[in-house]
Amino acid sequence: MALHALLRRNLTSFFSENLLSPTISNGSLSLHIACFSTAIETKPSTPPSVYEFLTNKHQFPPEVASRAAPILSRSHRPENFDSVLSFFKQTGFTNSHLEKMLISRPRLLAADLEKIIKPKIQVFQDFGFPSDDIAAIISKEPRILQVRLETKLVPALSWLMDLLGSIDKVARALRKSGWLIFGDLENTTLPNVQTLMSRGMSRDQLVRLINYMPRVMLYKPETLSRCLENMDKTEVVWSSKLYVYAVGIVCSMPGGAWERKLQAFREILEFSQDDIVRVLRQNPTVFSVSEDKMRLVKKVLLGTGKYDASSIAKYPTVLMHSIERRCKPRFEILGILESRGFIDKWLPLRVGMIFFPAPAVNLVNWFHQLPLAEHDLKPR
Template sequence: MVRTRPGLLAASLEKTLKPKIKIFQDLGFSDNDIAEIISNGPWCLKRSADNRFMPTLSVLKSLLGSSAEVAKVLKISGWYLTIDLKKTLVANIEFLESCGVDTEQIIKQIYNFPRFLLHSPTDMKKFVKKVDEMGTCRSSRLFIHAVRVVSSMTDENWELKLKHFSELGFSKDDIFKMFKKSPPVFAVSPRKLKEVKEILLATGKYDLSCIVNDPTSLICSVENKIKPRMLVLGILDNKNLIKKWPSLTTISRLPESKFWEKFVQPYLNEVGELYMVNSALKGRRDATILSSA
């Protein structure tokens, strides 16, 4: 901590450090929580106790319900103790609520993407406007995720992302449809988007329309899910063991154990050993499946 903030050595123990620690203690924070919060964000000790510390902790506790929950957030992002939350976090929450977003959904963002709600209210309104223009309905449970994804990119990077989808062969309508169905797809790297698309189309069983209808397939791990499952299905198809390939919805969302039960276990002689080598099925990586083929 001293290495990152050597100025703390010159700080007054009585006037600067102890008052901050006492505020944490008075609000019910454990000694371990206090130590971890300060260790992760020592700069917070340089902030005003009355003008920053108390207001910030009060706002967070009113939103999250307890000091234990506040501690979870501050361990993730000490930035909350350096920003005027009434002008950022509170204002953004109120604005998103006015857009029809469920409060519980908004609060979850504090834990999962702590900096998302710390944008300026002006920027947040711009993000929402862009999502509206993309056609995502405000009543959709995916609306806030769409806003978050947009907030993670500069205008230039957003345009580059749209251009890349276009270069992959997707029409403007396709792009808008995919964004509405699965906003996180727009956070996937261009290299991965291209790789997944090529793997899926190379099977001859899927085309661009399949991807548009279920873009979550673009988020899946290439090495741990897409490739192993395509290999298995390809072998089963060549041996006429399956009449129809599963939809991309099944490919991307079927739990690993269920995929195993449906497409691997009944055909261990054909694909058992191969699948164990190439897949990353949780709980089965160390299992020994011998192929008698």
């Protein structure tokens, strides 16, 4: 009898924890039910598993629930998570928002709703953030709900409001980078603002920088200073608009990363120093491309037999274009036009990239149907 009671308890525990687990096959489950139906029928109903709670009650996809369920503490019953999820839904969070949060920060379901979650949401509401902005910001960076209210969240939002001037602009910045909340305002963010403004950056430029490359504001002040010194070494004078992008690009590569990037342009793309200075002055964002993209663009261009590395220096924006959607369809069209006799030689790279309307890929079949050009239709 003791053995029967022990077996009965173990089997009941097994089914209460694993009945709906995706790791149990239908055949195996049917066998267990057939052999021990008496035990299951006479045992009182047990609480649902976390996986069952997430998939059945709140309709989370199985792949999301299966990732979150093992992480959630077993000491918390699924019913305790219901109030947290219900509150988020009432606040304006969609299922998509909640799925993102559950994947990146599942333990939030076990957080104290009254002490941890509600006060942070209330702060955003008191500042005047619309519910859709709150949901977008929090779902992208759920750790915001775990920062200290008085020393982090409120001061950060207050500073951003003072600088950016409106809830819409603050929301746009936080949608891009919730990390602006986590910065050390006194020892990092504000000293960086002072450094940039002391070098001539206006308030409007600072706002554009935050929207373009917000993480620059979170660098250690000494790191930012070294990045700005690297900019000085280029001896480039930027326009007021491009200066913001130059700061963002150069400062996104601290340490020796900037020098390695310049060396890659010299070695892979065969840029001269004059080429580097010219491109830095005219389009600094080009320097954000990876070395792999440099090699791929060069390989595709040289593979046409019509362009060489100097073409990239003359039109560096090609490095930012999609190879498959932008470059290859236009190269194919140029090849068709040349083979049909409509052009004697390919257009310069810059012209070829902007001459045909996007999406050029849709024009390829049309150009394939062109007849051979008559002699008098050839361009003179």
